[in-house]
Amino acid sequence: MTALLVPQLSISMEEARVSRWLVDDGEPVAAGQIVVEVETDKATVEIEAPEAGLLRIVAEEGAIVAVDGVLAEVEARQGAVSAATAVVATPDAPAPRADPLVAPSSPRRDGPIASPAARRLAREQGVELTAVQGTGPGGRIVARDIAATSAASAPAVGAPGAADRIRAAVVANIAASWQQIPHVHIGGELAADGIVRARAVAPSELAVTVTDLLVVALAAALTEVPELNALRRADGSVERSDAVHLSLAVATPGGVVAPVLRDAGSLSLADVARERSRLVDEARAGTLDGRDLAGGTITLSNLGAHPVDFFAPVVSGPQVAMVATGRVADRPVAVDGLVGVRPTMWVNVAIDHRAADGEAGGRLLAALERRLAQLPGGST
Numbered sequence: 071m072t073a074l075l076v077p078q079l080s081i082s083m084e085e086a087r088v089s090r091w092l093v094d095d096g097e098p099v100a101a102g103q104i105v106v107e108v109e110t111d112k113a114t115v116e117i118e119a120p121e122a123g124l125l126r127i128v129a130e131e132g133a134i135v136a137v138d139g140v141l142a143e144v145e146a147r148q149g150a151v152s153a154a155t156a157v158v159a160t161p162d163a164p165a166p167r168a169d170p171l172v173a174p175s176s177p178r179r180d181g182p183i184a185s186p187a188a189r190r191l192a193r194e195q196g197v198e199l200t201a202v203q204g205t206g207p208g209g210r211i212v213a214r215d216i217a218a219t220s221a222a223s224a225p226a227v228g229a230p231g232a233a234d235r236i237r238a239a240v241v242a243n244i245a246a247s248w249q250q251i252p253h254v255h256i257g258g259e260l261a262a263d264g265i266v267r268a269r270a271v272a273p274s275e276l277a278v279t280v281t282d283l284l285v286v287a288l289a290a291a292l293t294e295v296p297e298l299n300a301l302r303r304a305d306g307s308v309e310r311s312d313a314v315h316l317s318l319a320v321a322t323p324g325g326v327v328a329p330v331l332r333d334a335g336s337l338s339l340a341d342v343a344r345e346r347s348r349l350v351d352e353a354r355a356g357t358l359d360g361r362d363l364a365g366g367t368i369t370l371s372n373l374g375a376h377p378v379d380f381f382a383p384v385v386s387g388p389q390v391a392m393v394a395t396g397r398v399a400d401r402p403v404a405v406d407g408l409v410g411v412r413p414t415m416w417v418n419v420a421i422d423h424r425a426a427d428g429e430a431g432g433r434l435l436a437a438l439e440r441r442l443a444q445l446p447g448g449s450t
Contacts (some may be wrong), residue, residue, distance in 0.1 A: 071143040072120050076108065077364070078137040078304075078388065086110045088133045088141065089189075095127040099144065106141060107189075107360075114189060115360030123147050138304075184211035192216050240325040247384050255382050256431030257418035260439040262398045266413050268445035272339070281318070281372045282343045283445055284395060288370060289314040289335035290444075291437035297426045298391040298419070298434055299367050308390065308425045317366030317386070318346065320353040327353050328386065330366040339446060374398060380416040390425035393434075394418045 076086045086108040093105050099119040106117050119125065123144040129135045182199040184192070188211045192199055202219045204211035265283050272278035292299040292314050300310040314335045317328035329349040334342065352358045369386055374397040383394040396416040403412050417438060419431035 071126070071145055072123070073140045074105070074117065074120060074142040074144060076135050076137050076139050076141060077115075077117070085134050085136045085139075086115070088129050088131050088135060089114060091127060091131060093125055095125065097125055098147070099123065099125045108135075108141070110360070113358065113360035113363050115364060117141065119144055121146060182211055183209070188216050240327070243386060244384050247387050251385050251387055252423040253385060254421050254423045254428045254431070255418055256421065256428050256435065257380060257416060258432075258435045259401075259414050259416050260435065260442065262413040262415040262442060264442040264445040265398055265415070268339075271446060276340055276343045277347070278339060278343050279346070280374050280398060281370070282339060282346055283442075284370060284372060285316055285318075285331060285334050285342050285346065286337075286339055287438055287441035287445060288368075288393060289316060289337075290441045291434060292368065293335065294437040295430055295434045297430055298421065300390050300425060301367060301388040302390050302422055302425050303388065306424070311367040313367075315365050315367045317369040317389070318349060319369060319371035320350050322354050322356070324356075326371075327358070327363065328366060328369055329353050329358055329362040330364065332365070368392065370395070374415070380418060382418060383420045385420050385422050387422070390422040391431075391434075392420045393438075394420070 088106065089109045090107045091105065092107070093099055093103075099105055099122065101119060101122045103119045104116040105119050105125060108115055108117060121144055123146040126143045126145055128140045128142050135141060182202065182204065184199055184202075184204070188202075189199070192202070192211075197216050197219050199211060202211050202215050205215055264287075265280055268283050269278055269280070296310050297308070299314055300308050302308050313333045316331045316334040318331055319326050319328050329352070331337075331342065331345055331349065337345065349358070349362060352362065366386075366389060368389055369383075369392040371383055371392065372395045373381060374395055377397065379396040379399075381394050381396070383392040385392050394417070398413050398415045400411050401414045402409050403414065404410070405412070417435060419434055421428065421431050
């Protein structure tokens, strides 16, 4: 038997509610197949079967299960297959996206099939799922169907009570992080000529932002300082990630959320711009899928759109680092013994001191400055 557990998605998360099983007790499941939806303090999250076999449900719908508590067990059986043998894509997931795939083995038929984002919108807007015509693959209800059905199509994040719940969850996570994580902050003023040049040569149709360019440079810089692209586990061990899953701090009416731009180091600037735009739009509309909020390995918070030069971020456990950036601005600097003017940017790295020292933050700043100079557009 292999246990299917409740994952810890934030340092303040203590439990989750089982909202819907997608397969029945005793049914066969494929490895990687999404089998259950659970509600956390921030989102509805889909959880996959850890291996192929027969599903034995332990926690029924409506049950409250603690982090690392058992939701179900999977009994291995001979001849089991993986989810890759016959799948359809998750309906709300745009390409390119490395989300798990949903195997089409018998879903429960005790109600309409809907995505987590659609269910959350329906609850906030008072829409009965039985009254909605699904337009997703196989008739699955997706978020756009709820918006089309609702007489008042206000975004979920603006609905009464929704913003308060998001803000409460954000505050709880920040408070827990500040109380439990010994922070060290390393900051510096970096040359930002590369950002200015790269934006100047970027195709206008891409609508490239400073954040997009920071994502590209930061993902590359982290290959030189991999100890900061990591998670600190409950047992105190630190697990480095081979891929940079970059959480992006996004301000919404209910507070800051941090959707994840997955495998940022493998994306082109165009891919980054498109996916960042999607994540920001859905964050502000309140339609993020739970998987968009899970799995980040480091966070970037850019307040450069405001007259902000420098701020001290709070590490969002179990991540071990967060990068905060201010505005790009022309400032006086010393150049060859003379005072000149060039664009610079203040960058501050917050580190969980239990996982890494401040020296790692210094190396990340140096690597980031080099990578900024190498952005598309060329260095001088």
